[in-house]
Amino acid sequence: MMNQSGADAGLEVRLRTLRILWAVFLTTIGLYVLVTVSARPSADELAEGGRDNPAxxxxLAVAGLSTVAISFVLKRSFYARAAERGDPAQLQQGFIIAVVLCETCVLIGLVGLFITWNSYAYALFVLGALGIALHFPRREDVAATYYKRP
Known part of the structure; x- marks a missing residue:
């Protein structure tokens, strides 16, 4: 087992890493929005395309919502196992899987937007961003894997 100062240093590094990853995943959503705004066809092209497909x-919305919901279930499972075993790496794996699933919701929205050009596809961007925002790495969760309670 690590001494107290070594565990504190490891905890801080792990927490900083998770928070940097969290910020990067949120930033990519903004980049996806910029891509969609710059790639949007003109109103004339949209009118003649007839691409709107609500079904x-x-x-795609159901698939996106499912990925966000699953992200919370998996994160809870990974975090509980990581705290039980005192394994910070498993906590990090759970975090990455959770935010990747939320990012998948955003990518599903991106595909939906490129296929239909329906502005409601942006709701999946918001849903994915909200999911990632709610997965903000908390110190208590990380500390639980470093300091096992008797």
Whole structure:
């Protein structure tokens, strides 16, 4: 087992790493929005394209919502196991899996937007961003893997 100062240093490094990853994942959503704004076809092209498909967008919304919901279930499972075993690496794996699943929701929205150009696809961007925001790495969660309680 690490001494107290070594565990504190490891905890701080792990927490900083998780928070940097969290910020990067949120930033990529902003970049996806910039891509969609710059790639959006003109109103004339949208009118003649006839690409609006609400059923497809609804199916993509269900898939996106499912990935965000699953991210919370998996994160809770990984965090509980990591705290039980005192394994910070497993906590980090759970965190990464959770935010990647939320990012998947955003990518599903991106695909839906490129297929239909329906502005409701941006709701998946918001849902994914909200999921990532709620996965903010907390010190208590990380500390639970470094300091096992009797």
């Amino acid at each position: 497809l967008l609804m199916a």
